[in-house]
Amino acid sequence: MNSAPLGLSAANLPPRVQRTLERALILVSEELDHGMQRLVEEFERELFRLADMSRNPGAETGYMRALRSFRLNRADLLPSFMVQVESGLAGLRSPATAPPPVPVEPEAPSFRNLSLLETSVMDEDTVLGEIASRHEGRATLALHLLGQRFGVLAGSPAFDAARLPLGPYALCRALRTAAVGMELDHDARLLLYRMFDRQVMPGYERVLDRLNELLADQGILPALVFVPVRARPAPVEARKDADEPPPAADRNPGEPAPGPGGRKPEQRLYTGWPGQAANADGAEDDDAAFAMLQQLLSGRRELIDKLRAERGAGGRRQMDTPDLMKALRGLQHGTAARRGDLPEIKRTILAQARQQYGEASALSPQDSDTFELVGLLYEQIENEIRADAPTSSLVRELQLPLLRLALLDRAFFLHNNHPARQLLNTIAESAARGTDQGDLDRAMVGPLQQAVKDVVERFDDDPAVFTRANAGLQQHMQVQARKAETLEKRHIEAARGKEKLEMARRRAAEVLDKAVGDRRLPHFARALLNQAWADVLTLTLLRQGEESEDWRQQVAATVDVISACLGEEGAGGPELAGHVQTSLSQVGYHEDEAAVIAQRLTATADDGDDPASRTELAMKLKARVRLGEDKVNAEKPQLPPRTAAEQARYEQLRVLPFGCWMEFSTNQQGDVVRRRLSWYSRITDNALFVNQRGQRVAEFSLDQLARMMARGQARLVTAERGRLVDRAWQATINALRSFAGRGDEVGTMRAGT
Incomplete structure (x- = not known):
């Protein structure tokens, strides 16, 4: 028999700790109250809507039964939820074991209670785990600071997100306990969890910020701040030496697996769906990127000046940016604009200026740099897209509006979450080389075309046009991502069913062998x-x-x-x-x-x-x-033992997070196709891959994957290489580094001639 949840008043905590926790509980209750009330109303409305729309009498009966049960107990949801939250706070100093880490090697499978009914429990754990994990990722810094402060209150080391009493996992556990107490069936509880994610959790980051402010005001680590440590780029030689990842046994359980080349956890793997918005950059990264960009452009200008020193480029009239913007506006619908031919556009602009003013003109250094940067960026993007893709022409049509925007707002180059940059990335990824013809949903071509059309026709030096176009397109992309996730989940459930079947087959063989004996x-x-x-x-x-x-x-x-x-x-x-x-x-x-x-x-x-x-x-x-x-797998040939490199890759694969992406070579020319590692089994060794639409496209064994990775035929995609425009921009920066680095060499050559 379970004991009643412990309240703060009966927790036997030090007075100051108890007062602080009571204030934290009041704050959380006030902050979540509105969202929880909205959850109750929307959940009831959704149950009624589903019952009304259902064509299956059995499903309709189930929804109505859930609706009646919920209406009887709806007033208990928030109190029950808060009782569980308070109980977590009250147990702050109680001995408790941390949630078990994900084992590096699988535990021996237990066949007790093995039945198809386990799926419902697994679904609840999966849904709540995904909700908690998603909000942990969105509020990493706030959770880190709060964990430090709760460690002080508990007189223990800092709490991680999984153990934090007011962390996302604790809230999800409290919700589950409250939902079970309301006598809702499994499907109704799943619906409640998803609506909790939509109605309550969007304000969770603000709750964490207010909690940190409250604890700081109460004297709990008031000076605590987070200062990120920026890692220096490793030299090329060191990177080459780091090709092999460390064996899984050398890492702590639960530590993120390194990517190819021994990447550290901060170089995390890419798990997003194509076209989705990027996470915001930190201010420190923006400042560093801007300073680096200025330095690279300065070095590039010095080199160009040295190369053109004998050409006598001086004496030209410098064209003002407003005049340049006016001239570009007039070219928006010309042939060169549709082709994305920036050199021709530049020549046309300067020719018009010469005709107007009667003397040779030149762009300002800053505007000229912007022209060159957009041109270099587009060169890299062109290398990444297929010319025969139905949306490749849209990328070029967007070039002139993007140039005009970059002349007004150079943050386009610095912020990877800039609306214009996100829009460009979404358009470009729809035509990426790493996709097959079937990866692009034809229903998305229309929204992509409309977004570009809106920008081309409506952009009149107002950045909000890009913001609106990107926001509208992102809504379509989110719908596509949800469809892909739904389809992916079905394939994962089927794969898990196959795993469960294999476990049952092995257990049956064990029983037979034991019964036969010798x-x-x-x-x-x-x-x-x-x-x-x-x-x-x-x-x-x-x-x-x-x-x-x-x-x-x-x-x-x-x-x-x-x-x-x-x-x-x-x-x-x-x-x-x-x-x-x-x-x-x-x-x-x-x-x-x-x-x-x-x-x-x-x-x-x-x-x-x-x-x-x-x-x-x-x-x-x-x-x-x-x-x-599975006759295909049953008849696969016996392979030689794995080499040391293959074994290292194999151990790396067995601790990867689900949902990361891999690139597979498709020919000798270096073309690749990108696939999502949706799920794998440490029991059967099978790995499931889907494409960008969530469709199952391949199954490999982890052994096969390890051998392919060791041969360079497959590689993991890191977050820094996840989005096409970010890759193209990084390639542009690398080209500028190489270009600017030759300035002294050119100067020395000229001095010696």
Whole structure:
């Protein structure tokens, strides 16, 4: 019997700690109250809507039953939720074990209670875990600071997000307890969790900020701040030496797996869906990027000046930025603009200025740099997209509006979450080389075209045009991402079902081997046991679980069948034969086949008895597809042992997070296709891959993947390489570094001539 949740008043905490926690509880209650009330109203409305729209009488009845139950208990949701939250705070100093880390090696699988009913529990854990993990990622800094402060209150080391009493995982656990207490069924609880994510959790970051402010005001680490440590870029030689990732055994359990080349956790893997908005950059990163960009452009200008020193480029009239913007506006709908031909646009602008003012003109250094930066960026983007893609022309149409925007707002180059940069990335990724023809949903072509059309026609030096176009397109992308996630989830559930089936097959084989022991069965009888009767054990285990009476009966029947096959006195008989025949019929054997097999398994077997009949039965069994059998994997060739490099990759793969992306080489020219590692099993070693639309496109074993990675045929995609425009911009910066770095060399060459 569970004890009642402990309240703060009965927690026996130091007075100051108790007062602080009471204030924190009041703050959380006030902050979440409005969202929880909205959740109650929206959840009730959604249940009614689903019942009204349902065409299935059974589903309609289920929704109405959930609605009635919820209406009876709706007033208890918030109090019950807050009681659980308070209980977590009250147990701050109670001995508690941390949530177990994800093991590097899988634990031995337990077959107790193995049944299809486990899926519902797994679904709840999965949904709540995803909600908590998502909000942990959005509020990492605030949770880190709050964990430090709660460590002070608890007189213990800092709390991580999973153990923090007011962390996202604690709130999700509190919600689950409250939902179970309201007697909602499984599907209704899942709906409640998702609506909690939409109605309550969007304000969670603000709650954390206010909690940190409250604790600081109460004197709990008032001077605590977070100062990120910027890592210096490693030299090229060091990067080459770091090609191999450290073995999994050398990392702490739960530590993020390194990417290719031994990447550190801060170089995290890319897990987003294509076209989704980037996370905001920090101010420190912006300042550093701006300073670096100025330095690179300065070095580039010095080199150009040295190369053009003998050309006498001085004496030209400098064109003002407003005049340049006016001239570009007039070219917006010209042929050069549609082709994205910046050099031709620049020549046209300068020719018009010469004609207007009667003298040669030049752009200002800053405007000229912007022209060059946009041009260089687009060169890199062109290398990343397919010319035959239906949306490749949209990328070029967007170039002139982007140039005009960059002349007004150079933050376009510095902020990877800039609306214009996000819009460009979404358009470019729809035509990326790493996608197949079927990866782009044709329904998205229209919204992509409309977004570009809106910018081209409406941009009149107002950055808000890009913001609106990007916001509208992002809504479509979010719908696509949800569709992909839904489809992906179905494939994952199917893969997990196959894993569960494989576990049941292994357990059935163990039971058979144990029952037979070291006794020698007739060859044909053993073949029937290993194939036909093993399917019966497997299906019983899947449907009923290992603790069920049905499973115990089948294990007992297995012992009786083996005794009958050995011809032991008193074994077999019509009753056992009938049981075996019925069991075989339940796994898909025809009545005649089931009867013949039952007779063979429950009577004294003689390999010399009726060889023609036995041969006919053996041929039928050989042609029959067994329960869960995968002939492709069963017939795969035996491979040599993994090399050290392959083993390191194999250990790395076994601790990867689900949802990361990999690139696979498709030909000798270096073309790649990008696929999402949706799920893998440490038990069966199978890995499931989907494309950008969530469609299943491949299954590999982890062993195959490790060998491919070691040969350079597959690689993990890190966050810094996740988005196309970010990759193109990084390539542009690298080109500028290389270009500017030759300035001194050119100067030396000129001085020596």
